[in-house]
Amino acid sequence: MKNFFLLFLLGITCSLQAQTEDLLAGLPDEPTTDYTIATFKSNRIINGHSIENTAPGVLEFKISHRFTPLRQGFYDMFGLDNANVRIGFDYGLTPRLMIGIGRGGREKIFDGFAKYKILRQSTGKVNIPVTLSYLIDAQIKSLKFTDSERANKFTSRIYYTHQILLARKFSERLSLQLMPTLVHRNLVPTPGDKNDVFAIGAGGRIKLTKRTAINAEYYYVPQGQINQSYANSLSIGWEIETGGHVFSMHFTNSEDMTYKGFITETQEDWFFKNDENRLLSGIRFGFNVSRVFTVRKIKKINGL
Amino acid sequence: MGLAAENFPHIIRQLHPPVHILNSFFMKNALSITAFLFLLVGPLTAQRFFTRDAGVKFDATSPLEKIEGITKSGTCVLDTKTGNMEWKVLIKGFQMEKALMQEHFNENYLESSTYPNAQFKGKITNLNEVNFAQDGKYNAQVKGQLTMHGVTKDVEMSGTVKVNGGNITLASNFRVAAADYNISIPALVRDKIAKTIQVTVEALLKPMK
Numbered sequence: 001m002k003n004f005f006l007l008f009l010l011g012i013t014c015s016l017q018a019q020t021e022d023l024l025a026g027l028p029d030e031p032t033t034d035y036t037i038a039t040f041k042s043n044r045i046i047n048g049h050s051i052e053n054t055a056p057g058v059l060e061f062k063i064s065h066r067f068t069p070l071r072q073g074f075y076d077m078f079g080l081d082n083a084n085v086r087i088g089f090d091y092g093l094t095p096r097l098m099i100g101i102g103r104g105g106r107e108k109i110f111d112g113f114a115k116y117k118i119l120r121q122s123t124g125k126v127n128i129p130v131t132l133s134y135l136i137d138a139q140i141k142s143l144k145f146t147d148s149e150r151a152n153k154f155t156s157r158i159y160y161t162h163q164i165l166l167a168r169k170f171s172e173r174l175s176l177q178l179m180p181t182l183v184h185r186n187l188v189p190t191p192g193d194k195n196d197v198f199a200i201g202a203g204g205r206i207k208l209t210k211r212t213a214i215n216a217e218y219y220y221v222p223q224g225q226i227n228q229s230y231a232n233s234l235s236i237g238w239e240i241e242t243g244g245h246v247f248s249m250h251f252t253n254s255e256d257m258t259y260k261g262f263i264t265e266t267q268e269d270w271f272f273k274n275d276e277n278r279l280l281s282g283i284r285f286g287f288n289v290s291r292v293f294t295v296r297k298i299k300k301i302n303g304l
Numbered sequence: 305m306g307l308a309a310e311n312f313p314h315i316i317r318q319l320h321p322p323v324h325i326l327n328s329f330f331m332k333n334a335l336s337i338t339a340f341l342f343l344l345v346g347p348l349t350a351q352r353f354f355t356r357d358a359g360v361k362f363d364a365t366s367p368l369e370k371i372e373g374i375t376k377s378g379t380c381v382l383d384t385k386t387g388n389m390e391w392k393v394l395i396k397g398f399q400m401e402k403a404l405m406q407e408h409f410n411e412n413y414l415e416s417s418t419y420p421n422a423q424f425k426g427k428i429t430n431l432n433e434v435n436f437a438q439d440g441k442y443n444a445q446v447k448g449q450l451t452m453h454g455v456t457k458d459v460e461m462s463g464t465v466k467v468n469g470g471n472i473t474l475a476s477n478f479r480v481a482a483a484d485y486n487i488s489i490p491a492l493v494r495d496k497i498a499k500t501i502q503v504t505v506e507a508l509l510k511p512m513k
Contacts, residue, residue, distance in 0.1 A: 023381035023390040026512075027354060034396065034420070038411050055403025092403075172417055210412045211490075243493055244404060297401045 036121040039169040042246045045203040045217040046235040047262045051131040051167040054092035057296030062088040066255050066286040086257045111258050113137035133165040139258045156187035161259035176204040183260050194225040199263045213239045219263050231269040233262040248288040351385040353472050353509035360393050363502040373398035380507040384436040387428035413487050422452035434465050441466045455485040472509040
């Protein structure tokens with residue numbers, strides 16, 4: 001009887017093995033890390049950087065325009081008659097490191113930067129809630145010195161920016177970013193101006209469709225560092241991606257696209273009252289266009 | 305039975321019983337021990353073969369643009385007794401030559417954050433023509449369901465099964481229509497992406513332990 005029972009048990013185990021349907025479930029779990037991608041569409045939110053890097057081996061050509069304020073009306077086509085233009089090239093060296101250079105028309109300014117991704121947002125085996133990047137950017141004003149009496153040094157032309165970029169993609173639709181920023185100015189206009197200007201930036205993206213998004217960016221400069229007539233920079237834009245291009249069209253109150261320019265020298269608020277107490281608007285139209293070129297292709301995995 | 309005792313020398317060392325007692329123990333419980341060993345060994349006598357390094361390549365190249373993605377980290381399990389097989393690939397694992405293309409593939413076409421995997425669950429239908437016990441190359445017909453981008457479709461394909469020294473290599477080549485899986489291609493790039501995608505798979509399976 002006992003033996004019969006054992007044989008019966010044996011029969012059951014064998015047949016059970018044959019019947020198991022879910023084959024993958026039988027495999028032991030092997031945790032993997034899922035890195036968040038596409039927190040932002042572009043490596044800039046609008047004027048400032050986002051945590052996105054240009055991919056390794058990719059050259060990105062950028063043309064940006066900031067027009068004069070809309071308030072001039074139809075006479076100068078809502079500001080479109082005049083523009084500050086920046087032309088730049090960005091290049092990805094490694095998955096974490098990118099560099100770039102550019103030239104802006106206002107103050108004939110050259111700029112160059114390096115951006116390094118320290119942490120990548122991920123879930124799974126490695127769980128990190130945010131992406132963290134560090135940016136160093138130098139700007140060189142090449143406009144002729146106006147005061148020839150003064151000892152004009154080359155170093156007086158240089159501005160430095162250090163920035164921590166901290167971003168999280170909360171969902172497919174929403175990404176937010178914080179950017180504590182330090183702008184160092186070698187030469188300041190008055191003794192009351194600080195050489196080191198601290199600012200805190202906040203930005204974000206709301207994705208509307210697969211290929212379009214709304215971006216916004218604001219930089220707040222605490223009082224007592226720059227002339228109080230300067231305004232904080234606020235930009236709101238609409239972004240559309242078509243194949244290798246990203247177009248960003250936006251409204252902003254900043255004419256300059258370099259850090260020292262839009263953080264410490266934005267002249268007008270979105271809305272302000274002039275000396276005659278008339279309500280005016282400093283809103284201007286602008287756009288960024290980027291085109292990518294794959295210079296170095298990702299190495300193919302062997303086989304297949 | 306002596307064989308079983310040799311397999312567990314540590315037990316003998318721990319218990320230290322005289323050998324004759326051990327022998328009589330095995331004699332009395334011969335059948336129970338056999339059954340127990342079957343329970344243990346049953347799953348080991350390789351019917352299941354698997355890998356985590358299965359290769360999957362897709363090719364949507366058009367005359368205008370080369371579009372190719374490769375991953376080498378697919379999971380595949382095969383049950384040689386029933387002919388059942390399952391494949392799973394992480395969409396984000398696909399590498400493409402152009403980084404932006406890879407991002408678009410994930411973000412706009414396969415939507416990998418919503419549908420992280422592609423999966424195939426199927427069965428070798430001509431199992432009688434495949435001899436897993438003998439080295440050789442056999443043609444196999446496979447029928448099953450392919451799930452990707454949230455859509456499951458019945459598919460059929462032919463491939464090869466290569467048995468070599470206790471390992472099994474599965475390989476196949478089939479076509480998939482993007483439209484079948486709700487992968488929409490915008491008008492602007494319609495000419496740049498092939499409508500039917502060539503998929504090549506290859507997996508070297510080892511016995512599951």
